[in-house]
Amino acid sequence: MQADLVIVANRLPVDRVEMPDGTKAWRRSPGGLVSALEPVLRANEGVWIGWPGGTDEDLEPFEDDGLNLLPMTMTAQDIEEHYEGFSNGTLWPLYHDVVAKPEFHREWWDGYQRVNKRFAEKCAEVAAKGATVWVQDYQLQLVPQMLRELRPDLRIGFYLHIPFPPAELFQQVPWRRQLLEGLLGADLVGFQLPQAAQNFVRLVRQRVGHKTHRDLVYLPDGRTVHAAAFPISIDFIGFDEMAHDESVNQRAKEIRQQLGDPKKILLGVDRLDYTKGIYARLRAYGEMLRDTELDVEDAIFVQVAVPSRERVEQYRKLRDDIDRLVGHLNGDLGRIGRPAISYLHTSLPRHEMAALYRAADIMVVTPYRDGMNLVAKEYVACRYDNDGALVLSEFAGAAEELRQAWLVNPYDINGMKAALLEAYSAEPKELTRRMRAMRKQVASKDVRHWADTFLEVLAAVQSSHTKNVLPPNGS
Numbered sequence: 001m002q003a004d005l006v007i008v009a010n011r012l013p014v015d016r017v018e019m020p021d022g023t024k025a026w027r028r029s030p031g032g033l034v035s036a037l038e039p040v041l042r043a044n045e046g047v048w049i050g051w052p053g054g055t056d057e058d059l060e061p062f063e064d065d066g067l068n069l070l071p072m073t074m075t076a077q078d079i080e081e082h083y084e085g086f087s088n089g090t091l092w093p094l095y096h097d098v099v100a101k102p103e104f105h106r107e108w109w110d111g112y113q114r115v116n117k118r119f120a121e122k123c124a125e126v127a128a129k130g131a132t133v134w135v136q137d138y139q140l141q142l143v144p145q146m147l148r149e150l151r152p153d154l155r156i157g158f159y160l161h162i163p164f165p166p167a168e169l170f171q172q173v174p175w176r177r178q179l180l181e182g183l184l185g186a187d188l189v190g191f192q193l194p195q196a197a198q199n200f201v202r203l204v205r206q207r208v209g210h211k212t213h214r215d216l217v218y219l220p221d222g223r224t225v226h227a228a229a230f231p232i233s234i235d236f237i238g239f240d241e242m243a244h245d246e247s248v249n250q251r252a253k254e255i256r257q258q259l260g261d262p263k264k265i266l267l268g269v270d271r272l273d274y275t276k277g278i279y280a281r282l283r284a285y286g287e288m289l290r291d292t293e294l295d296v297e298d299a300i301f302v303q304v305a306v307p308s309r310e311r312v313e314q315y316r317k318l319r320d321d322i323d324r325l326v327g328h329l330n331g332d333l334g335r336i337g338r339p340a341i342s343y344l345h346t347s348l349p350r351h352e353m354a355a356l357y358r359a360a361d362i363m364v365v366t367p368y369r370d371g372m373n374l375v376a377k378e379y380v381a382c383r384y385d386n387d388g389a390l391v392l393s394e395f396a397g398a399a400e401e402l403r404q405a406w407l408v409n410p411y412d413i414n415g416m417k418a419a420l421l422e423a424y425s426a427e428p429k430e431l432t433r434r435m436r437a438m439r440k441q442v443a444s445k446d447v448r449h450w451a452d453t454f455l456e457v458l459a460a461v462q463s464s465h466t467k468n469v470l471p472p473n474g475s
């Protein structure tokens, strides 16, 4: 197989799962990366290299729903060191403002290098001459450089879906220089927000010692690397269409009935991750019920928590904490047939998600730190009646674009309660004003726009290599 566009991500868009009867089946993978990139690959006819989620299973390349997928095998050791270890025990917490404590282990780093190398080699094997390779996210930061060594003919882009931390935090990594050099193998390094691109360029100047000028890095071999922000988005039209679907709206009505026809439904949808601020959000809601600002006869909070990284200690602890909190709140504040919180620890199909978005009056998205948060944009895309309120953390990348949300600081419980109450009692006119503006924003900057802009800039950056001239005062 030789492809002109290769997407490389730690995960494939589908996950290999074992069914109760022991047979294997494919299920859509969790997370924002997959939901954003799937339509891109569909539109561009490329191949997607990634891990199908299981252990030690050698699978042949296959086609799934029109996508060409190339599964990478991971051993139990790879999963422990690369995926659970360095990616999700070191980089994930470090890049998210150290919301949890990152751990540094040399064997995790070895595993990370080993897996990155295998991904780079696979990529070198399947990319056609002069192909474009688009490497995704923090699990594969060494791939650009490794791949460039194997295949200098390729056009290589890298996109980081999560935040890139300020130098003060990044500096903690014992292998900081190697990570930066890994990324510099790309022609274009993309981030969610401009601040992240600036953090990166500054670190390259300080830690690797290359000349930089604004968003450009000048390498000694004559190459230029461009770093810039490309805020990711969703398939707005796809969501809008799904939201109009008769069966989705029927299901939304049914959900309302099943919840006992409350006046207002509040909704949270997150991977069960400590960065998402689920605990503080539910606590704030519980206090509002306790202080009779809200009443369980009128309101219900539906929290969907998608299982995630369940073997990593911090995630296990979070699950226990949330289970306990929900138990307390329902025990203390609920009445018969009127729980305070309807809690689902599961991953729901898209149709059901759209129905929930349609049913919810207030969407509550309060991460401590989040690269973008596509759930917030999905909610907006489903509210074609221009109603519904979004309560959104200032620390989600989406807050840069969705300025008409009720923006909150998730560390400020009282502030969060005040915003929830305002959103709860907002006049329809106010809701419409805000939602209309947010829908306009998401409709105009959808995922197609994101991918097209990235790929266009990537094409332009590489063709300008021949003109690589240092600025007079390269800083």
Ligand code: G6P
Pocket (backbone or CB within 6 Å): 010, 011, 030, 031, 032, 033, 034, 137, 138, 161, 162, 308, 309
């Ligand atoms: C975030 C990351 C993705 C990741 C997803 C799901 O969106 O940016 O790279 O795939 O979470 O996490 P998981 O560990 O299950 O792949």
